[in-house]
Amino acid sequence: MTTVFSSSGLRVGRLFRRETGLSCMVAFDRTLLAGPVEHAIDARRACEAIVAAGPEAVLLSPGVLKSCGDLFADNRAPKVVLRIDYPMVGDFTLTGEEHHRMIATPAQAQAMGADAVVMCLISGYDDPGREADNLEAVAEAARQCEAIGLPLIVEAVVWGSREGGRLDGERIARVARIAAELGADLVKAQFTGEAEEMRALADSCPVPVLVLGGAAMNDDEALARFTRDALASGARGVIFGRNAWQREDATAGVEQLIEIVHGT
Amino acid sequence: MTTVFSSSGLRVGRLFRRETGLSCMVAFDRTLLAGPVEHAIDARRACEAIVAAGPEAVLLSPGVLKSCGDLFADNRAPKVVLRIDYPMVGDFTLTGEEHHRMIATPAQAQAMGADAVVMCLISGYDDPGREADNLEAVAEAARQCEAIGLPLIVEAVVWGSREGGRLDGERIARVARIAAELGADLVKAQFTGEAEEMRALADSCPVPVLVLGGAAMNDDEALARFTRDALASGARGVIFGRNAWQREDATAGVEQLIEIVHGT
Amino acid sequence: MTTVFSSSGLRVGRLFRRETGLSCMVAFDRTLLAGPVEHAIDARRACEAIVAAGPEAVLLSPGVLKSCGDLFADNRAPKVVLRIDYPMVGDFTLTGEEHHRMIATPAQAQAMGADAVVMCLISGYDDPGREADNLEAVAEAARQCEAIGLPLIVEAVVWGSREGGRLDGERIARVARIAAELGADLVKAQFTGEAEEMRALADSCPVPVLVLGGAAMNDDEALARFTRDALASGARGVIFGRNAWQREDATAGVEQLIEIVHGT
């Protein structure tokens, strides 16, 4: 069989550290959905602190990329993962209604300098028609990403009013697999904390799984344990947001996370 | 009359074995709708097992084609039939609501390496407006397939809440004919088990009819009988999924099916 | 005033026989909506029988054109009129809901070899918003047909739940005129059987009116009388379906109809 060159494969590879085969990404897109939150009032200062620590990549909104693009205009700077959708699950409208909208196409994201893009596939909307629209939007983005060789990270999650607060490993593995079948290059998924559920998730998902963080735990030891457990059970890395930067010294927080991911 | 060259005719021909005029295809798109299911947890291993048996073609989701494309990058490998729609009839949303969405255009499928595409025409949705949208999507895909010479297989089925569990031969023949009138190059249809209904279906459908399998029977003799009955009554082949690979030795399962189709 | 060349005018002319100025067309698109019906189970055989009689044109679905295109690939063969819409008025969904969808654009129809296209303008839907959408689709097709010089036949009919079974000459003339105002090159309309209503319809419609047939009468004398009455009162031809071919000898049926139209 001949070797096939794939530009998006090349770019997926650049999101991982060769020595460990893992990736430590920082999500700094919380303010897109929630507005100014603690330790992210000044978007640029927070961004500088994150970049200084040197994670593999940072998740940004289009606006923050525009304000802080120069921080990433450097040979060794973290890669830019641009969020291209706006998942409203109880947040923006402050009404509880669940909506999903696109805020950039893959081609627009690439034109802005993105090295990869991220969007949600949410299982659990109260209106199944919106769920179907979300799924269609993921497929459409996947096809467009393939055409321009841009990696697509799908945040495949079990959220929404039909799910309530449950964290069901089987449901998570199901939506992760569907995201991969639709064409995601990487999947960002919830880790229930149960090692065997992480293993089942990683084993049944044909593309690398990165674990998301959620609300700040404010407990570094618990965070380290959570991270190591996920990686030990098949996760290929993390995409943490508030657990990385929502603290007094964001650089230290991200450095500590990098150490956990790559140093162990 | 002059002979007319048709690129999609050429490609339809390549889906059949010249000696028998029949086609044995394997559907491996179940996990797109249902997530990881038994014997398909590891998508690549299952795919390797299927390919090893050498069916005429394999039905895949875009994501599995991306993960396993190299298995098909070979002169004698099975052809790739890409699923370009996402039929939600009680499955994805887990709510019972019926929706239908596209996940690739024919041109995108062809760009990904597909030799043919498959999509559903479903008769029986509870909301007739969605049925009408499905029909329009089939027609649109047919026109686009014609423009690029790509064969379109329409899975013309009687499903959905308006139908319940019925398996009505007349209704099946009706939707199959309508699929062909809309421009399908091949029709994938349900076989009720009644030989005369298969004959009526094949006789009234102006394009070749391939029979689908459904849930695993776990009874190889019944499966063989079912297959031979269909072929004896006019079916031009089969597209079986779980009945082919959902077993300990998927390669053996597919080889046995090929033997039934072409060896008799 | 200078003479203006119009490619769609040229093509409209080719749908009529110069000697009589009339047109005898056969509609073979019933199976698109109803699936296999008596005497049309084998689409190709029915099509061969119709073509053998030599009408001016035959109305086909995209799928039948694909299966039987070779029958029309001849200098003297009937012209191909492709149906480009799918009017659901109690038919496809079998639920009674009324929907309307497009199944080809004029440009796609032309690329497939169509000499003209036909679509419905239906007055009487229970949902006036769908009626408005239908009207907009007719206008859009008319503009596209003009751009590529393809004749558009609008089947301007009073159907649907708001109309019930009425056959009101004034309403028919109204929708026919509106179809012509929107840009139809030819109008296919219902004939109530009343000569003065046909005359009023023909006089108030700025483009030629062709009469449609409806369900098989199974009475050749009544059919001949119906046809002659329409032509004597201003109709420029007929587009008959089941009354032409739904019989043992379809060729004879169509030949007889041609004789009535052109021989009198």
Add this chain to the structure above:
Amino acid sequence: MTTVFSSSGLRVGRLFRRETGLSCMVAFDRTLLAGPVEHAIDARRACEAIVAAGPEAVLLSPGVLKSCGDLFADNRAPKVVLRIDYPMVGDFTLTGEEHHRMIATPAQAQAMGADAVVMCLISGYDDPGREADNLEAVAEAARQCEAIGLPLIVEAVVWGSREGGRLDGERIARVARIAAELGADLVKAQFTGEAEEMRALADSCPVPVLVLGGAAMNDDEALARFTRDALASGARGVIFGRNAWQREDATAGVEQLIEIVHGT
């Protein structure tokens, strides 16, 4: 300041008579909405009669332009103003529901030979969402007209179920100004009959206002008075339909109107 050339300005100028600075247009688009009406049964004969009188322009539907285009293919013939929308306010569907649809784009109208286009901006729909859609369609047409230098006449009217039969000068002036702010080159508006309301309307509208006629008054003296009052109070011309041609001698009717507009 330099002089700026504007192709749509040039074409707007051609709709007015230089000597008087006024315009006398005839609206012959009634049959698009209402089907055959008295004195317009034969579209071509009515059109010939109107053209013979020599108004500045005639409003036509796409279909009538196609049937009668040769009448306008002459150096001195009236200009063609094509209606590009279909306002359903109690008319087409005969149900009372209010809908609005486009039947041509400005570019399609220009390709058909139109010298200007006309469409409605209706204030008073029972469904404000449809009102918003209408407004958006006007803005979109304005932008497209600017791109191709085609004058856009907006019929800015207070109609619909929310307004009832009222004829409120303030409301009329409001919608006329909004039409101009959206980018109309000319506004076609209702004249309440009150001189000071016409003056207020003309003064507050930054583009020329042409007065519409409505149902036939069947009283030539009243019509002349109505027309002179409007022009004396700032109207830059008229666009009359049934009051011009719905009579035994349409040519005389239009000639009389031209005399009133330009001769006084």
Add this chain to the structure above:
Amino acid sequence: MTTVFSSSGLRVGRLFRRETGLSCMVAFDRTLLAGPVEHAIDARRACEAIVAAGPEAVLLSPGVLKSCGDLFADNRAPKVVLRIDYPMVGDFTLTGEEHHRMIATPAQAQAMGADAVVMCLISGYDDPGREADNLEAVAEAARQCEAIGLPLIVEAVVWGSREGGRLDGERIARVARIAAELGADLVKAQFTGEAEEMRALADSCPVPVLVLGGAAMNDDEALARFTRDALASGARGVIFGRNAWQREDATAGVEQLIEIVHGT
């Protein structure tokens, strides 16, 4: 790090006075929504008066730009900021229903001569689905503006029936930040009158904030205090409408405002 040239950055710079780093803009788009209002009956005269005072820029509707474009065709004339949306929050339809529509694309605005564009992001619609559509439209305009180097000003406001008459500083800062995250180059926001709320808003918004004016105060001293308070707490300028021109001498009103902004 290399210096990066950005055409939209260059154009944003031109909207500010270099000496003070501030911008004094005049909004003259009220009549687009409300029709003729006092002191804006004659659009051109009002526009001339505003331009004569020499603010940095004037907000206009497409129609007024077409009527008064020559006033801006001058080396030293104010820049043109074109409104490209139509926010209906209790205004146009006069029914209380809230709708949002686009009236120009950024590319169309640029073709018309706009130096920047403005549109609303409204938090508080009664229907959250419309809020989501508004947000998507802002993101889409932002991406298109980036592609053509045109500055986008987002009017990020807390309006609508879900908000009532409240003026909540935290909510205002939230929607301003979200506007910037979506990609606004400048934000136009409400000032509650509380200095610390203005400071929090300016500090948490990564792009310059311009303060809007609202209804005429008819109290020049209060207006000056309001303006100085905003600027002292971080606002980078003002976009005032009725408070600038809705008075006997509009030129004097705007000159006075410029003096307050730049002279202090």
